[in-house]
Amino acid sequence: MDKAKAVTACAHKLAWLIYAMLTKGEEYMDQGQEYYEEKYRQRVIKNLTKRAEQIGFQLIPMAESV
Numbered sequence: 001m002d003k004a005k006a007v008t009a010c011a012h013k014l015a016w017l018i019y020a021m022l023t024k025g026e027e028y029m030d031q032g033q034e035y036y037e038e039k040y041r042q043r044v045i046k047n048l049t050k051r052a053e054q055i056g057f058q059l060i061p062m063a064e065s066v
Helices: 003-024 033-054
Strands: none
């Protein structure tokens, strides 16, 4: 992402947070790094699954290693 898009994305996120706080009367709660990492992981999995289906494959989850 180039600099201008990053600044626009940050401004949009801040505007959305302020709007939500003003309209709902709620305080901002930082959800932590783990929340965003899990959200990113789920988005990647969804995109990979969709891409695999487009080319005729099916993703099968592996058992998590310890």
